[in-house]
Amino acid sequence: MRIVFHGANAATFEPGFADMLGDGHDIVCLPDAPTSTADIQAFQSADVIVGIRLDASHPRPESLRLYHAPAAGVDAIDRTRLPAGTPLCCSFGHDPAIAEYVMTALLLRHVPIPAADLDLRQGKWTYWASARSALRTELGDTTLGILGFGHIGKAVAARAKAFGMTVHAANRSPVATGSLVDRYYPLGEFAAFMGSADYILVTLPHNAATEGFVGRDALAAMQPDAVILNVGRGPVIDEAALYEALAQKRIGGAVIDTWYVYPTPAAPGPHPGRLPFHKLDNCTLTPHMSGWTHGTIRRRQETMAENIRRLARGDPLVNVV
Numbered sequence: 001m002r003i004v005f006h007g008a009n010a011a012t013f014e015p016g017f018a019d020m021l022g023d024g025h026d027i028v029c030l031p032d033a034p035t036s037t038a039d040i041q042a043f044q045s046a047d048v049i050v051g052i053r054l055d056a057s058h059p060r061p062e063s064l065r066l067y068h069a070p071a072a073g074v075d076a077i078d079r080t081r082l083p084a085g086t087p088l089c090c091s092f093g094h095d096p097a098i099a100e101y102v103m104t105a106l107l108l109r110h111v112p113i114p115a116a117d118l119d120l121r122q123g124k125w126t127y128w129a130s131a132r133s134a135l136r137t138e139l140g141d142t143t144l145g146i147l148g149f150g151h152i153g154k155a156v157a158a159r160a161k162a163f164g165m166t167v168h169a170a171n172r173s174p175v176a177t178g179s180l181v182d183r184y185y186p187l188g189e190f191a192a193f194m195g196s197a198d199y200i201l202v203t204l205p206h207n208a209a210t211e212g213f214v215g216r217d218a219l220a221a222m223q224p225d226a227v228i229l230n231v232g233r234g235p236v237i238d239e240a241a242l243y244e245a246l247a248q249k250r251i252g253g254a255v256i257d258t259w260y261v262y263p264t265p266a267a268p269g270p271h272p273g274r275l276p277f278h279k280l281d282n283c284t285l286t287p288h289m290s291g292w293t294h295g296t297i298r299r300r301q302e303t304m305a306e307n308i309r310r311l312a313r314g315d316p317l318v319n320v321v
Contacts, residue, residue: 001025001065003308004042006051006058007032013050013070013301021305034059048308054081066311070300072151073233074321075206088321089307093299094291095155098231101290102156102201103163105229105255110139140164145197147214148204148232149175156201157181168196194221199229206233216241225252231290234259234272243275246283253282257290 003025005014011029018027032053034043043049043059048066053076061067064083069090079088108114112127119126127134143166146153157167157180169175170185170193177184185193194200194214200222204210214228214237222228228251230237239260245251259272271278277285307317 001047001308001312002042002045002063003027003048003050004046005029006034006043006049007053009052010050010070013297013304017301017305020301021308025308033057048311050304052076054078056081066307066317068304068307069321070304073205075233087317089317089319090321091300091303091319092151093303094296095151097293097296098152098290099155099159101257101286102229102231103159105284106139106142106144106160106199107163109227110137112136138164142166142198143168143196145170145193145200147171147193147200147202149181150203152203152231153201154180156203168193190218191221194218195223197226198223199227202228202230202232202236204232204236206235210236212236212238214238214241216244219245219251222251224250227251227253227255229255229257231257239273239275243273243277243280246277246280249282253284255284255286257286258288262288 005011005027007030014027014029018025028042030039030043034040040059043061045063046061047063048068049061049064050068050070052069052071054067055076055078058081060081062083064086067077067082067086067088069077069088072090072092072094074088074090077088082088116127127136140163144156144160145168146157147170149169149171153169157169160167161180166182167180168183168185169181170187170190172187174186175181175184183196185196202214204213212235216238219228219241228237228242242254246254256277260274261270261272263270272285272287277283303319307319310317
């Protein structure tokens with residue numbers, strides 16, 4: 001089969017893919033904007049396209065048998081551009097990496113290693129275990145509320161419980177309580193969930209039902225010292241409501257990895273919001289990095305290779321959207 005890795009993001013999954021998949025396939029990488037005659041023909045004749053964006057600016061992939069996103073999100077893929085009956089599949093495998101990111105963000109609020117290192121280099125023994133003022137809090141004494149209990153939510157919950165945290169979950173479908181979750185909140189009790197935890201972790205995907213799901217009322221229900229973290233999609237949290245809550249110090253803070261504004265060819269280095277989050281001292285900003293590890297690449301490659309083998313055999317595919 002002809003397999004096209006479309007765009008810069010998809011191209012990061014190409015090295016080593018041929019060895020993983022096996023012989024007998026034609027694998028090419030195309031730019032985000034295929035404009036040359038050869039690139040357009042390769043796109044149009046592809047049996048499989050690996051990519052994260054498909055819209056009217058791209059040629060129609062008339063021969064396509066599978067479109068595979070090397071990511072969980074498929075919101076930038078216009079399914080009307082796919083030939084009738086062509087399956088769209090996604091890839092997970094990012095949950096261990098994101099869980100490590102979340103736990104790091106949480107731990108740094110209780111174990112101030114960077115600040116202690118900076119002070120000690122200046123001869124300041126600020127956190128020395130001899131003064132009552134140096135006492136710190138423990139992560140295990142806090143409660144984590146997880147909004148959306150899918151792959152990411154489960155991975156974070158397992159690690160949070162290992163640190164002794166209390167874990168609450170809010171989800172569209174019921175979540176069993178037990179070893180991972182101490183209390184489940186249906187979405188009809190969303191305000192109570194938002195007020196139940198020291199940390200609120202948003203893991204929801206972005207779609208019409210989730211856009212702005214965490215709005216002013218939800219943020220107002222949070223404890224005044226609580227921190228919200230977003231590793232799902234930026235627009236799930238209403239941007240203006242979040243900025244106001246932080247700027248007015250109505251919540252304890254935020255750790256945001258998924259955003260409202262992203263780089264484009266015309267603007268490669270924008271601030272990540274339409275509002276000046278970068279000027280807030282109670283918001284930690286990271287550039288959509290939480291799931292980007294060597295392990296994520298490998299696990300997603302394995303998923304895509306397995307689906308291509310299944311396609312060749314005529315077997316059912318996995319992770320069909």
